[in-house]
Amino acid sequence: MTKSLRFRAAVVSIAILCAFIGTWHLATRGTGSVAAMTPEYAKLMGLTATAGKSAMPGPLDVGAKLWEHLKRPFYDNGPNDKGLGIQLAYSIGRVGLGYLLAVAIAIPLGFLIGMSPLMNKALDPFIQVLKPISPLAWMPLALYTIKDSGLSAIFVIFICSIWPMLLNTAFGVAAVRKEWINVARTLEVGTLRRAFTVILPAAAPTILTGMRISIGIAWLVIVAAEMLVGGTGIGYFVWNEWNNLSITNVIIAILLIGVVGMLLDQVLARFTRMVTFPE
């Protein structure tokens, strides 16, 4: 039964994909020559102007270009032109760094907030104000104060991925069953040991859910940050191709950003399953 359900779902997925690509192809077909032009003049104009080619690339254009990129993902033609593999590696590296920094601060701080009602109340207003700030709003400030564009991008990742982890950790820690803590207390377990042996395992699923939300946000932010700062990374690639009005390459980048984001999410989803326990 499940097998047939999975099979049927796959069929529907493929049908949707085909319908989408078919519509896309039809919608972006050229209309044939649009205006009378002398051959010399036509030579100076682009295909959109001469052949009525749609400004939006069709699926075939994107496919061909994607194949070209996938064939050589790691070429390096100087500081402003690198293969997609290298660009993605730069982005993942930045996200990793900013994210790990955030983990290193958010989880201990979240523990503190979760375990101490006083700190919870005291820090709450700050968290509530800082949490909804858009990542890009930090960018000019970071560039101006940190005075290093690479570090600024990492800082923006850090500042944006810290909040979901912090809140989830605090919530998870605060929501640990009172009975368990009381049992630990009766057995005269020290605070530190209690934190590691009772609270951490109990709160782990919630903490990892927070981490999973955070990595999603971090990956969302990096593209925008790199578009602003330039230099390297998939966001820079999008900007560079946008500069050339190459929508084909922009679509390819969007596709890859989606795939990498999904992979990052899946990795953390797996970790979450590992620490979840049936009650």
Next chain:
Amino acid sequence: MSTFDNPFDPARRLRSGCSCGQHASASEHDASLQPAMQCVAPESEAQRYEGVVASAVMRAVFPKEVARRAFLKSVGASSALAVLSQFFPIKTATEVFAQGVGKLEKTDLKVGFIPITCATPIIMAHPLGFYTKQGLNVDVVKTAGWAVIRDKAINKEYDAAHMLAPMPIAISLGLGSTPIPFTVPAIENINGQGITLAMKHKDKRDPKDWKGFKLAIPFDYSMHNYLLRYYLAEHGIDPDTDVQLRSVPPPEMVANLRADNIDGFLAPDNICQRAIYDGVGFMHILSKEIWDGHPCCSFAASKEFITTSPNSFAALTRAIVDATAYASKAENRKSIAEAIAPANYLNAPPVVLEQALTGTYADGLGNIKTDAKRVDFDPFPWQSFAVWMMTQMQRWGQIKGDVDYKGVAEQIYLAADTAKVMKEMGLTPPASSYKSFQVMGKTFDPAKPAEYLASFKIKKAT
């Protein structure tokens, strides 16, 4: 008088001004008659340098142009050179010159640029080897926008950068940023912009009909902004109340024009031509028709870089002046377009760059137009340019109160240093760093900026 003319030419005119009286100089007169410039490209780098050194020696031996001309007429250019080489070791001097003068404090440099044709000398100096010739290892780094260039230059991530000509003035005066002394050792390019309008406006060629238009410019402290405002105001349109001016990054200009979101823009080249190439706009006028020979972008470095690494700075300036000289020759433009088109540099279709650089272009209305000076290159940082920009900054309310025009211009536009570098290279810099010029038929006298400013009817109420 062109910067890059030949002192071995006995027929070179001695005074500025041309025979017909219509042009500022004879070379301009010649250029207006012939689309292509007449200079002949030297065959190799070695010969080029030898020419440069020989020119310098010639100028040193005969500082008076009249005497030089008489001498050349009597013996001929080639024998003059032969005579000179007997007294002066031109070969050795060429080698010394090619290696630079002082020891370079820093050879690995980073120069930021924005991917538009204005950056041509900065970019082409990399693939064509103008930097390496000066013993420099320069990384040219594409940058995401003018504000980022400003911040990265201020943060010292870049040793020098491509900036809009008014930007170093704005940064030094603290307009829109913390005040940090910046300088302009060379102008990147002159002309090279245009007003592009959406196809639906092809019958509205009179700016008087433009009330209510939404027009885009790339940055507030730009020649684009000042020239568009000037052009509109001259036609009786108040740029602050009658139209909407928006700061929009160049690629978004084309997309917005296609989406019918703006009516037109005054943008740097390859963007104007790109809009035409994609069939979404047409060229209304070139910025050259507003002010022929206006500066567009500049090559900028912080004062700190100059004081800490004077020799590297001089070498960098030499490379840029050298590249600018190469780019100013019409016959090199096609190969330059090819050299700077790849993704590592401008990342634009070569046919678009070629049209912008050679000046033979489709205008979007079905005509092929030719204007060899659509983009041109002349590095000399005229201080009168800076004074003009400050009058416009005041006119549109960017600077409030009195301005020490000359003081600021002389601190930022390093005409004296550039002249020195140019002399070292055997070029003749202009004797004065102020010149008068005309913007839409109105003469600007750099000695009287306040009167000039007062003469405008349309300006921001202060």
